[in-house]
Amino acid sequence: MSKGPFKLERAGLLQLLQALKTQGYLTLGPTVREGAIVYDELHRLEDLPIGYTDHQEGGSYRLEQRGDGAMFGYNVGPHSWKRFMHPPILRLFRARQANGDLEFESEGEAAPKYAFIGVRACELQAIRVQDRVFLGGPYQDPHYKARREQVFIVAVNCTQAGHTCFCASVESGPRAQTGFDLALTEVVDGEHSYFVGEVGSEAGARLLDRVAHRAAQEAEWNQALALVDRAARQMRHLDTQGLKERLYQSLEHPRWQVVANRCLSCGNCTQVCPTCFCTSVEDHTDLAGQVAERTRRWDSCFTADFSYLHGGSVRVSTLARYRQWLTHKLASWQDQFGLLGCVGCGRCITWCPVGIDLTEEVAAMNDVQTGRFAPKEAGGAHV
Amino acid sequence: MPSKPRKPTLAVWKFASCDGCQLSLLDCEDELLAVAGAVQNAHFLEASSTVMPGPYDLSLVEGSITTPHDALRIQAIRKNSRFLVTIGACATAGGIQALRNFADVEEFTRIVYARPEYIQTLKHSTPISAHVLVDFELRGCPVSKAQLLEVISAFLHKRKPAIPQHSVCLECKARGTVCVMVAQGIPCLGPVTQAGCGAICPAYQRGCYGCFGPQENPNTVALSAWWTQLGVDEAAQQRAFRTYNAGASAFSKEAERHG
Numbered sequence: 256m257s258k259g260p261f262k263l264e265r266a267g268l269l270q271l272l273q274a275l276k277t278q279g280y281l282t283l284g285p286t287v288r289e290g291a292i293v294y295d296e297l298h299r300l301e302d303l304p305i306g307y308t309d310h311q312e313g314g315s316y317r318l319e320q321r322g323d324g325a326m327f328g329y330n331v332g333p334h335s336w337k338r339f340m341h342p343p344i345l346r347l348f349r350a351r352q353a354n355g356d357l358e359f360e361s362e363g364e365a366a367p368k369y370a371f372i373g374v375r376a377c378e379l380q381a382i383r384v385q386d387r388v389f390l391g392g393p394y395q396d397p398h399y400k401a402r403r404e405q406v407f408i409v410a411v412n413c414t415q416a417g418h419t420c421f422c423a424s425v426e427s428g429p430r431a432q433t434g435f436d437l438a439l440t441e442v443v444d445g446e447h448s449y450f451v452g453e454v455g456s457e458a459g460a461r462l463l464d465r466v467a468h469r470a471a472q473e474a475e476w477n478q479a480l481a482l483v484d485r486a487a488r489q490m491r492h493l494d495t496q497g498l499k500e501r502l503y504q505s506l507e508h509p510r511w512q513v514v515a516n517r518c519l520s521c522g523n524c525t526q527v528c529p530t531c532f533c534t535s536v537e538d539h540t541d542l543a544g545q546v547a548e549r550t551r552r553w554d555s556c557f558t559a560d561f562s563y564l565h566g567g568s569v570r571v572s573t574l575a576r577y578r579q580w581l582t583h584k585l586a587s588w589q590d591q592f593g594l595l596g597c598v599g600c601g602r603c604i605t606w607c608p609v610g611i612d613l614t615e616e617v618a619a620m621n622d623v624q625t626g627r628f629a630p631k632e633a634g635g636a637h638v
Numbered sequence: 639m640p641s642k643p644r645k646p647t648l649a650v651w652k653f654a655s656c657d658g659c660q661l662s663l664l665d666c667e668d669e670l671l672a673v674a675g676a677v678q679n680a681h682f683l684e685a686s687s688t689v690m691p692g693p694y695d696l697s698l699v700e701g702s703i704t705t706p707h708d709a710l711r712i713q714a715i716r717k718n719s720r721f722l723v724t725i726g727a728c729a730t731a732g733g734i735q736a737l738r739n740f741a742d743v744e745e746f747t748r749i750v751y752a753r754p755e756y757i758q759t760l761k762h763s764t765p766i767s768a769h770v771l772v773d774f775e776l777r778g779c780p781v782s783k784a785q786l787l788e789v790i791s792a793f794l795h796k797r798k799p800a801i802p803q804h805s806v807c808l809e810c811k812a813r814g815t816v817c818v819m820v821a822q823g824i825p826c827l828g829p830v831t832q833a834g835c836g837a838i839c840p841a842y843q844r845g846c847y848g849c850f851g852p853q854e855n856p857n858t859v860a861l862s863a864w865w866t867q868l869g870v871d872e873a874a875q876q877r878a879f880r881t882y883n884a885g886a887s888a889f890s891k892e893a894e895r896h897g
């Protein structure tokens with residue numbers, strides 16, 4: 256795997272897509288649908304959002320024309336790769352009555368073999384975070400694992416930042432550093448573009464061998480780096496210095512009520528967040544009482560049912576729910592998993608229907624003097 | 639072990655409504671045989687004119703109470719039912735006919751009927767729960783087939799129905815629909831509305847109409863402030879909260895703020 260930086264023309268990218276298909280991968284990547292760039296199956300290069308970009312603000316997303324032929328000239332949209340590796344609805348097992356006994360059928364479906372094309376640096380970090388959540392401890396999630404092990408990742412670096420991005424503050428981007436099989440940077444020239452890339456794994460090197468490419472010249476490599484560097488300088492900021500301690504000292508800050516008054520407890524932020532992992536398990540029976548099945552579906556700390564213990568919900572107020580979300584992402588996640596739960600992708604800001612912005616809420620709580628108490632032990636992980 | 643138990647009896651009752659919710663039950667083509675196999679149809683006039691006497695194990699009640707006669711009838715049904723489940727927006731919130739709650743019903747009667755003196759009607763359209771104890775309320779205009787079957791099988795097998803009370807947004811996100819409010823600026827009631835429909839409207843590029851009534855923790859004030867920014871005027875906001883679930887407390891209060 257001693258391959259240095261390489262240059263790939265569009266024809267090479269098409270060959271890459273075809274080679275992945277030949278190897279049995281379901282090729283997934285960005286495409287325009289319902290007024291946004293979502294992740295869906297890519298059959299050909301024309302499925303890519305050629306010439307599109309997005310304008311994002313708190314609670315607002317609009318597609319726009321770039322005026323050139325860029326294929327990856329946008330920032331992350333409403334979907335994340337989480338929906339493929341940690342599906343929103345998953346049947347876990349089915350049981351049926353047979354001769355007075357219960358027969359269990361587990362979900363023996365073969366996990367699909369996915370190739371993700373156009374994974375951004377923040378999304379690579381989100382995958383690392385979910386790897387830690389689902390595979391990092393003694394109890395591993397077999398469904399995530401079966402999908403994750405087979406994934407092939409083609410990262411594409413951001414050469415511009417969206418208005419809600421802050422990956423540089425949490426050091427997850429904009430340049431893909433590790434966790435990919437191949438990483439590309441698109442260099443746009445009018446209606447045309449080419450890619451400067453690097454290899455991240457043996458599997459990446461093997462695939463590249465099947466595709467027309469050549470070694471990149473130093474000037475081409477430097478130009479690609481400069482484009483990514485430009486994106487890093489365009490972003491909003493989250494001050495991560497002592498963030499966990501600051502939040503733990505602000506649990507009674509009056510700002511929580513201010514944001515709770517605006518928050519709809521709709522749960523959108525947790526659903527679009529590429530690291531949120533919470534689910535609920537539901538049991539169903541058929542009418543005859545012969546078959547029962549158990550299903551797992553995405554849930555959220557913004558629902559009352561989610562924190563329902565015997566006798567009632569632990570987090571009744573919107574304030575308690577918003578505080579759980581923000582402190583889990585930015586503080587208690589660190590105690591629980593040893594890293595930040597936020598990768599700075601900005602989705603929760605853009606896709607909050609009323610534009611609530613976590614960077615703004617954290618900044619408003621910086622004045623910790625008004626927070627009246629800190630928990631005795633800042634160790635408990637609240638999920 | 640007890641001997642083979644008799645089939646539980648099912649009764650379906652109609653009050654002020656359009657019949658759409660009970661038709662959802664008849665519409666369960668594939669599952670209808672299973673329903674017929676699992677329960678004894680004791681009183682379901684849309685399906686059969688054969689009527690068995692009560693008491694009934696499970697009564698499904700459609701429609702709201704709008705006449706003095708119906709107010710008495712629901713009492714008798716409650717006495718004759720082991721479990722009573724209300725189905726649909728009329729039965730759970732008063733339905734579209736609860737618009738009368740915000741107007742003068744006598745004036746309506748004068749306009750609509752040639753001989754208004756023959757009409758005996760109440761000033762308000764009220765949900766069943768305003769009159770008798772209800773064991774479970776199934777929302778929707780109309781109810782979802784899948785949820786209806788879920789509730790029936792839950793009652794038959796003495797378990798809790800898995801009917802979430804969270805927002806429509808969670809269903810929207812699960813199916814991968816792009817949010818119409820964020821991506822297109824279309825006003826949507828999804829964030830304050832209870833899930834259950836499967837987020838149909840946003841999938842067809844429409845905002846949610848609130849058919850399933852308020853979710854468990856609805857912040858209508860904050861949503862309405864955002865709608866104002868999207869350019870929705872006061873009259874349109876009042877109309878949005880005054881549809882099938884106009885009588886649900888969270889929606890009726892919000893509508894009043896835009897009066």
Ligand code: SF4
Pocket residue numbers: 524527528529530584596597598599600601602603604613
């Ligand atoms: S908390 Fe928000 S910005 Fe951070 S990773 Fe999640 S969605 Fe992205």
Ligand code: SF4
Pocket residue numbers: 525530531532533554555556557579580581583584637638
């Ligand atoms: S508890 Fe944490 S991981 Fe779960 S939905 Fe809330 S913020 Fe996300």
Ligand code: SF4
Pocket residue numbers: 517518519520521522523524525557606607608609610611
């Ligand atoms: S912060 Fe926004 S997206 Fe999250 S629950 Fe509140 S209103 Fe919904």
Ligand code: SF4
Pocket residue numbers: 523608806807808810811816817818819820826827828829837840845846
């Ligand atoms: S379209 Fe409506 S229901 Fe769907 S996420 Fe957006 S606000 Fe919620």
